[in-house]
Amino acid sequence: MGLFSRLFGGSKKTKEQKILPWKRLTTVHQLNIIAKLSKKKTQVIFKHSTRCGISKMVMNQFISSFNLDNNLDLYYLDLLSYREVSDELGYKFQILHQSPQIIIIKNNVVIAHASHGAINQLDLERFV
Numbered sequence: 001m002g003l004f005s006r007l008f009g010g011s012k013k014t015k016e017q018k019i020l021p022w023k024r025l026t027t028v029h030q031l032n033i034i035a036k037l038s039k040k041k042t043q044v045i046f047k048h049s050t051r052c053g054i055s056k057m058v059m060n061q062f063i064s065s066f067n068l069d070n071n072l073d074l075y076y077l078d079l080l081s082y083r084e085v086s087d088e089l090g091y092k093f094q095i096l097h098q099s100p101q102i103i104i105i106k107n108n109v110v111i112a113h114a115s116h117g118a119i120n121q122l123d124l125e126r127f128v
Helices: 003-008 029-037 053-065 083-093 116-121
Strands: 022-024 042-048 072-078 101-106 109-115
Touching: 029 042, 029 072, 029 083, 042 053, 042 083, 053 116, 072 083, 083 101, 109 116
Parallel strands: 022 072, 042 072
Antiparallel strands: 042 101, 101 109
C-alpha cells in the first residue's frame, strides 16, 4: 500500500492504521480558500517531504497521536510534488519554509507553527 493509500484511506486497513481526514493541498488557489475558511474554522497544514526519513517519522507520530474530530480542517502538502504551493504558502502567510512543518491558521493569520519534533509537542486542541 502506497503513501497516499495510507494517508487517504487505502483499501486494506489494519487495526494499527489510523486514517486522518486529510485534504490534499495541491494548488495555490486553495491557499485563498484556506484563508477564507480560517475565519470560521481553524485550518491546519502539514507539510511533508516524501523523501525524508525524519519527515516520515514525525508524520507517523502525528497520525498516531491525532485525536480531534471535525473542529478543524487538516491539509496535507507533499512539498516535493507541489513546491510552488509550498513557496506561495510561505509568502502568503509570512513563514519560513521548513520540513516537516505544521502551520495553524485562524482568522487569516498563522497562530502557530512548528517543525520536526516540535510538531508533536503542539496541543492542537488549544487552537480549535
